[in-house]
Amino acid sequence: MALQNIGASNSDDAFYRYKMPKMITKIEGRGNGIKTNIVNMVDIAKALARPASYTTKYFGCELGAQSKFDEKTGTSLVNGAHDTAKLAGLLENFIKKYVQCYGCGNPETEILITKNQMIQLKCAACGFVSDVDMRDKLTTFIVKNPPEAKKGSKDKKALRRAEKERLKEGEAADEELKKLKKDPKKKGSSKDGPAKVGSTRKKAGSSDEERKSPPRGLVDEKIEDDEDDDDIEWQTDTSLEAARQRIQEQLTSVTADMVMLSTDEKEKKAKATDKARDNSKVASPTVENSVAENGKTSQKKLVEEVRENLKKGISANKLQSFLGSLPGSAQEVMNALYEALLDGVEKGFANVISKKKSYLAAAVAQGEDSQLFLLRAIEEFCGKPNPTAVKEVALVLKALYDADLLEEENIVQWYEEGVAGSNKDSSIWKNAKPFVDWLQNAESESEED
Known part of the structure; x- marks a missing residue:
């Protein structure tokens, strides 16, 4: 079965995960009884997570023809002869109106019907709730025939x-x-042991008479020892203290100091990153107080310097070396780059980030912890008095995740640290939670499949 990406805007993306079957139609009947049968409507509706009756009814409303979907046979019929391309175009309009999120374009949405009989689409990725235009004819049909509640x-x-x-x-x-x-089996082996010894002695003949077979008592003792060995479970203490003690015992006092465990390196890295993050938070007010000759802080200087180079049209490759030459910590440089990229932007942050993702890709490629630096830069930017940036944080995270600039593990780690940290009362975690939940649910579903 031929598949295609859901949504015309994603048709060129070879790695897009949401796909649906290509439409197959068949003209049936003659004269006034001619009809168009959408053969694989059930498969298409299943891929869109919408009832097949919705799509069939939408075709009838848009074409001004009678349409019918049989639940028992799964047959979708529209009166009249219609081209496959025309029906595919109408299906694309249906996807835009009733499937894709109005915020991020993700097709993983759920239809909600409010108390006021209004239809909304709730996105499982970014958490955005889209209001459907109730002037469309299909909305009346959906309100009368609501979708089944999911588990x-x-x-x-x-x-x-x-x-x-x-x-x-x-x-x-x-x-x-x-x-x-x-x-x-063990009992049988202990009983047959002496008999086997005797039989081998008989078969050996006169040539084996010089050899002495072990007495029966020794054979029984060996068998009992083997049984005891099977019951013993040998364990090795793999704790960090035990490993250090074994190293100290095996090596001399001179060489023991030269040995470094991998766990120590991980602990040092974690402590270094925590210190860098704490220092960036603690140092920010002190840096702001230390005003330079031109009356501006060093952090503002970084932002202005990055902004000037971006205006000059610096390439992404040159940007990486330029960022490495800037003074300050890696976190401060990342904060300056993110603030400079979104300079003057009041809304639509995700769209701006998608257009300028090449600069962020160059910055993220500098080291292992660069993704965490970028996430903390987003947190720092949203901490400023800009409520729109906080509301769109889920859209920004999804845009960076789709562009392979952020990995799932780093997003979850950043979110868990933030929720448990000193800044846990910030509204950024509430807005980012739907996207993090979607990431974790998508991983668990893929493991089940």
């Missing part, structure tokens, strides 16, 4: 938990069966 995330988690418990119980039962099977 909530709590139900899904309960099912997963029950499945894991069932698997654990099955594994425990298998282990008990294995132990029961091993016990009779």
